[in-house]
Amino acid sequence: MAQQATEGEFTLDTAAVLAAGEPASAIRGRSPWYLAWRRLRRNYVAFFFLGLFILICVACLLAPVYAKHVAGTGPNQQHVLENVRVNGKLVPVVSSGGIVNGKLTSAIPIGPTWFSGGGKFVLGADAIGRDVAVRLLYGGRTSLFIGIVSSLICTFFAVILALLAAYYGGWGDFTITRFFDLMYAFPVILLGIALGSALAINGFHHWGINIQSGSIWIPTFVISYVLVAYVGRPLRGQVLSLRQKEFIEASIAQGASPFRVMFIELLPNIMSSVLVFFTLIIATNILLESALSFLGAGVQPPTASWGTQIADGQDLIVTRPWLSLAPGIMIVLTVVALNVFGDGLRDALDPRAKVRIQR
Amino acid sequence: MAAFLVRRTIGAILVLVAVTFFVFVIFIVVPGGDPAERIAGKNATPQNIENIRHDWGFDRPFYVQYYKMMEKMATGSLVSYTSQQNVVQQIEQGMPATFSLSIGAGVIWLFFGILVGVISAISAGKFSDRAITVLALVGVSLPIFWLGIVTRYYLAEGGLTSFFPDGEYVPLTDNPAQWFFHLILPWTVLAVGFIGFYGRVLRGNVLDTSNEDYVRTAKAKGLPPKRIMRKHILRLSLIPIITLFGLDFAGVLGGGAILTETVFDLHGVGQYAAQSINNFDLPPIMGVTLYGAMFIVVFSVFVDLLYAYLDPRIRPT
Numbered sequence: 001m002a003q004q005a006t007e008g009e010f011t012l013d014t015a016a017v018l019a020a021g022e023p024a025s026a027i028r029g030r031s032p033w034y035l036a037w038r039r040l041r042r043n044y045v046a047f048f049f050l051g052l053f054i055l056i057c058v059a060c061l062l063a064p065v066y067a068k069h070v071a072g073t074g075p076n077q078q079h080v081l082e083n084v085r086v087n088g089k090l091v092p093v094v095s096s097g098g099i100v101n102g103k104l105t106s107a108i109p110i111g112p113t114w115f116s117g118g119g120k121f122v123l124g125a126d127a128i129g130r131d132v133a134v135r136l137l138y139g140g141r142t143s144l145f146i147g148i149v150s151s152l153i154c155t156f157f158a159v160i161l162a163l164l165a166a167y168y169g170g171w172g173d174f175t176i177t178r179f180f181d182l183m184y185a186f187p188v189i190l191l192g193i194a195l196g197s198a199l200a201i202n203g204f205h206h207w208g209i210n211i212q213s214g215s216i217w218i219p220t221f222v223i224s225y226v227l228v229a230y231v232g233r234p235l236r237g238q239v240l241s242l243r244q245k246e247f248i249e250a251s252i253a254q255g256a257s258p259f260r261v262m263f264i265e266l267l268p269n270i271m272s273s274v275l276v277f278f279t280l281i282i283a284t285n286i287l288l289e290s291a292l293s294f295l296g297a298g299v300q301p302p303t304a305s306w307g308t309q310i311a312d313g314q315d316l317i318v319t320r321p322w323l324s325l326a327p328g329i330m331i332v333l334t335v336v337a338l339n340v341f342g343d344g345l346r347d348a349l350d351p352r353a354k355v356r357i358q359r
Numbered sequence: 360m361a362a363f364l365v366r367r368t369i370g371a372i373l374v375l376v377a378v379t380f381f382v383f384v385i386f387i388v389v390p391g392g393d394p395a396e397r398i399a400g401k402n403a404t405p406q407n408i409e410n411i412r413h414d415w416g417f418d419r420p421f422y423v424q425y426y427k428m429m430e431k432m433a434t435g436s437l438v439s440y441t442s443q444q445n446v447v448q449q450i451e452q453g454m455p456a457t458f459s460l461s462i463g464a465g466v467i468w469l470f471f472g473i474l475v476g477v478i479s480a481i482s483a484g485k486f487s488d489r490a491i492t493v494l495a496l497v498g499v500s501l502p503i504f505w506l507g508i509v510t511r512y513y514l515a516e517g518g519l520t521s522f523f524p525d526g527e528y529v530p531l532t533d534n535p536a537q538w539f540f541h542l543i544l545p546w547t548v549l550a551v552g553f554i555g556f557y558g559r560v561l562r563g564n565v566l567d568t569s570n571e572d573y574v575r576t577a578k579a580k581g582l583p584p585k586r587i588m589r590k591h592i593l594r595l596s597l598i599p600i601i602t603l604f605g606l607d608f609a610g611v612l613g614g615g616a617i618l619t620e621t622v623f624d625l626h627g628v629g630q631y632a633a634q635s636i637n638n639f640d641l642p643p644i645m646g647v648t649l650y651g652a653m654f655i656v657v658f659s660v661f662v663d664l665l666y667a668y669l670d671p672r673i674r675p676t
Contacts, residue, residue, distance in 0.1 A: 178377075181374060182374060182377050182378065182381065184655070185374050185378055185652045185656055186378065186648065186651075186652065187610050187613060187614065187617075187648075187651045187655070188615075189617050189618070190614065190615065190629075190632060190647070190648060191648075193617070193632075193633065193636050194382065194385060194636055194644055194648070195385060197636045197637060197639065198385060283500065287500075287502055290502045290504075290505070291502060291503070291504060291618055294502075294504050294618070295618070295621065295636075295637075296637060307502075310502070310504070310505050310508065314508055317508060317512045317516070318512065318516050318517065321512060324505070324508055324509070325509065328502060328505035328508075328509065331502050331505065332497065332500055332501055332502075335500035336496060336497060336500045339499065339500055340496065
């Protein structure tokens with residue numbers, strides 16, 4: 001039964017009349033990236049933590065400036081026999097041990113001077129008289145470098161392997177997935193310290209690659225290697241389902257080369273996941289670097305990193321807790337910042353996230 | 360079912376062989392110093408070293424060395440290069456501590472992980488959800504060894520109190536009360552990260568499942584919310600958690616809690632591995648890796664079976 005259009009009732013015709021009266025506004029196509037950016041822009045918490053991460057990075061990059069102009073020392077410079085002026089009084093940087101008041105005491109470094117030391121030893125000194133604050137910033141450079149670079153390498157290889165496996169299928173896929181299975185069967189940290197400590201002794205000199213022992217490239221490569229499977233496997237799953245889609249079939253039918261299909265057709269479709277993985281893997285890598293360095297299989301002394309600093313401070317924790325507390329707090333801040341921003345990024349890039357936020 | 364078990368058993372054996380081979384190759388490709396020199400000690404003559412090299416078979420081709428090592432492993436006669444102690448016995452000695460740590464921590468993290476996830480999903484968007492989310496996030500972001508050092512300092516070494524014992528493992532059979540008391544801190548430290556992670560995963564799963572049509576049907580027919588949560592939502596949402604738990608628990612049982620064991624000086628399998636790695640001692644590393652991989656492989660079969668039982672739509676493959 002058709003309804004009679006009466007006057008005053010709103011029908012499609014009236015809508016058309018109204019629309020014709022309005023000035024035409026262009027409907028612009030928005031790319032998914034733009035839409036994601038718009039969603040991300042509204043997530044102030046994620047932005048705050050991105051800011052925090054950038055702040056930490058900038059502070060660590062400025063380490064040489066701080067070391068030269070504020071603390072007046074280097075990251076590996078020892079001040080065991082020197083004195084420092086705190087509140088106008090001269091205090092030894094590392095108190096001499098021996099018999100004090102009839103009790104045997106060991107040498108104790110100076111504690112945090114905060115603002116009374118004129119910028120020197122703000123967070124105190126370590127057992128061999130190095131400025132902890134300076135080392136903290138230099139250690140941040142090492143830890144952040146390893147975290148970011150190993151994440152880059154790890155995601156790069158994971159993407160390549162995932163694309164190759166899912167595109168070619170068959171034997172290639174079989175080999176690559178078995179490799180992933182194999183990596184999953186290793187406890188990550190065990191493999192990390194096995195590789196890390198093995199390479200720490202003589203470095204790596206094969207296949208035209210020469211890395212000296214003690215180089216921070218060793219932990220970087222070790223960390224990126226042990227995590228490849230953990231990024232590669234989920235990505236392979238995604239590519240595999242995309243591989244069945246019509247647009248890939250169409251592209252192959254038009255004679256696209258495998259390279260083109262993999263990198264021009266498939267890669268942009270998994271790029272959002274890759275970006276999220278990249279952000280979150282930096283956080284994991286910073287934690288892994290600190291763990292390996294703590295066990296002696298990561299960054300080698302005297303190079304400062306947050307992990308080695310915690311390990312160095314462990315013996316003095318009762319008298320000078322800040323030696324271990326400060327680098328630990330830096331790790332927690334950095335990793336929390338990356339995790340929150342990574343989550344925000346995922347919410348913005350994943351269209352399903354809208355459902356979750358509305359709840 | 361039988362076909363599944365046969366296929367998985369063959370697969371598991373292949374993975375274990377591959378894992379040992381892989382570890383072996385690492386130690387061949389990566390020059391870590393000559394084991395013969397280490398066994399000989401500091402004041403050895405070249406002739407001594409040469410003899411040891413020959414006696415231990417370091418001059419044989421690497422596949423022969425690999426085969427000999429696997430043979431010794433199978434018969435339980437594998438000995439360390441540095442301390443000459445039997446590797447299998449050493450691992451057995453570490454197992455009580457590792458098992459005590461893993462099982463206690465596993466119970467804690469599974470229980471609190473589920474609790475945290477369910478509470479924050481029920482109160483999604485409210486203050487308690489936000490607070491829990493922040494805490495869970497900090498939990499996953501803590502370096503576990505640092506948390507161990509800091510809790511030891513504040514709760515056991517007099518930073519705030521010296522109430523808790525400062526590390527070390529007391530066997531359950533010696534003194535159950537002290538066993539429990541000594542393990543409280545290690546359990547908590549090991550569980551914190553997992554609680555945060557599981558809570559976050561479960562929260563997302565529960566929220567996703569709550570949107571399903573069958574949950575709306577259950578609500579519409581007037582079932583009490585608690586029943587819907589327990590029988591309808593959790594039954595499905597817990598499946599990924601079971602997978603995670605199976606593999607994480609296997610990892611920890613297999614010596615993966617290296618950091619916790621080292622920080623609290625528990626003398627477990629993980630700490631044994633860490634010490635051997637520092638000495639660049641291949642046989643113990645091989646032993647522990649194989650031991651750890653075995654747990655992971657066996658548990659992944661269990662997980663698949665449990666998966667199929669919990670979600671009848673999935674057949675074990």
